[in-house]
Amino acid sequence: MPHEPGKVRLVGAGPGAADLLTVRALRAIEDAQALLYDALIADEVIALAPAACLKIQTGKRAGRPSLEQATINRLMLRLARRGLNVVRLKGGDPSIFGRVGEEAAFLHVHGIDTEVVPGVTAASAAAAQFGFPLTHRGEARRLLIATATTKAGALIDAGWAQAADAQTTVALYMGRDRLEAALAQLMAHGRSAATPALAVENAGRREARVLAGTVGDLGEVVTTAGLDGPVVLIVGEVTAQAAAAVAAPPILKAQA
Template sequence: MSHDAQAGRVLLVGAGPGPVDLMTVRAVRAVESAQALLYDALISDDAIALAPPGCVRIQTGKRAGRLSMHQDEINRLMLRLARKGLRVVRLKGGDPSIFGRVGEESAFLQGHGVPVEVVPGVTAACAAAAQFGFPLTHRGEARRVVFTTARLEAGALAGDWSAASDPEATMAIYMGGEVAGALSERMIAAGRSPDTPAVAVEQAGGVEARLYPCTLGTLAAALGETRGGPVLIVIGEVAAQARSAGDVLEELSRAVG
């Protein structure tokens, strides 16, 4: 197959939280037309299978706490493939603009003259809220949403957590499962009540998703029950509305019955 070197381009595509039916139509079409597919570790087999025969498929890793391809290697690989005239799809879990390094990759590629298109996706917090029947904002309870990550630096939780003291802010915390104890302590120290409702959602959006209701004060204990899958933590009054997937399905069945 010959390729026009001027036609190479990169699409930074959000695959959503896992299931193919939560991908956007534009995302599906992008993968179906890919000539090179670079995908993260959490991308489902069904999403990868959308790529056409002959498409170059490369797993780049990018899962917290696991070995993966370094970001500069990924950047150079995308550039090299695009310069061969290929339509390159960089398939990321969730939404590329939320902890997906879309800014770094776009700047690198555009700085080397490669056209870039970003295709948004459903992020884990939105998928979890829809799946387990709670809102991220709610009149009288939650006027804003904070998307953040949690990590330890020198044994302490990194970053500015002053927003955590706002009782009307829903905190959606990505990649925080391993530091739940430190997270809980830091938010309580910032002024959030230990009785604030919270949930941990494992594998949000997928058929094997699990809900762990708790409070800010009992968050660490709840995380001890998870099975090792990717975990999203939601803290705020809206978390009290969360229901198990079975309860949600039962209510839907009664509504249509």
Template sequence: MPPNGFVSLVGAGPGDADHLTLGALKALQLAQALLYDALVSEDILALAPQKCVKICVGKRGDRLSVSQDKTNELMVRLAKKGLHVVRLKGGDPSVFGRVEEERQYLDTHDIGHKTLPGVTAASAAAAQFSFPLTHRGEARSVTFLTGRTKDGAIDLRDESISDPMASLVFYMSSHNATHIEASLLRAGRSPQTPVVIIENAGRHSAQLRTGHLCNLAWLVCDASFDGPVLLGIGVAFAYARKLIAENLACVEVEAKHNSERLMATFGN
């Protein structure tokens, strides 16, 4: 370990431990200090050594949380004690994860670091509910956008959102659904453009609502989701299958029961 310790900036994926990469798992198992986001599950946290120092530095919208400056300071302070620090970030560090701010701070303080990617929520949602993000002949690009900026606004330029063959995925944007709907309609998107609204993408508790752009704001309001929400807008999202996650949960429960029955029968 370098004299100043080392920091691994690790993507935890959307929450389920099944989405961790092998690299992320290895980093967790070697962690001496763990600074983790609010949405990281207990199952993932349990993979770190028992003696590892664990500190929640997560941010949840407008709720009380640890500032980015404080998180940066904690990383450096712990690393300078000679520890391997894992900064465990929800999703992928490079997708709305402030990872470059943290790397620059570590560089400034001469702390070695590496970044390990994670599954971003949009990819997890696409797999979980069996829809594509791009689709030949219908959706030739996908754009990730954030609804949580420093001043709370979303700057949607017509040329970037008007293409009917572009899939749009909005992170942290449910509170701006009315503005998003109006902006896309004004830019020329069809009112019948398919939309999906997904809470807790990638988790067993994930929920899906489907509809059209003309009633996006109403759907978001009616759903009253409390967890992290993704908004998907574009023709590719018409392929979303609501029962995929429910069927998978049933299969997993049945498999667990079968394993328990086999152990009871043959275990002794």
């Protein structure tokens, strides 16, 4: 007899530390019969899945080998059609640059029950860990989350004007290798070179660190530091509160 289709949960693993998982995410992982996880998911999170769970790394790290999105879609569908409880585990929040819309739409078309489980995103983790707000009365009225989108290897010259407003905190994801170009775009569109800025590596993890500077000089600081982990760039007056809270900028250690 054919299997009753299983369910697919598109789950946010947060920034890395297992204790930053939501309770719903933890329960989904513990109940998984098949776990498709991105390369940046911490081992301590993967270890929460049952020993008998089928575990498949999908990649999804910039510049590294990854399964094609179409392949991931087909794999989720195949496993669900076998009647398995499938968890597609993504770093951060799946609805923020996690392709959750594409995957959910594909599964819905094929009649698979799907649930999205949110997670802590990198900007929120960085702010909490290093002691600064993302919005603040009199300094930041809004938060803009964006990526350093490229075309033919160059940053796309669109959307930067919204990031130039002094009352906007900008969180730029997946921009480590294009950080200098992104900062140059911000200045070209009117953001002051003196605006405080942070580059946070491995936000939310025990090994996290942050490099402090300004829009005008942070690019050189990051290049010199040679960061290897995932980096979120946060620009805005609010980031000065991080430097005020920790004694030794420009390289600050994560709070315990």
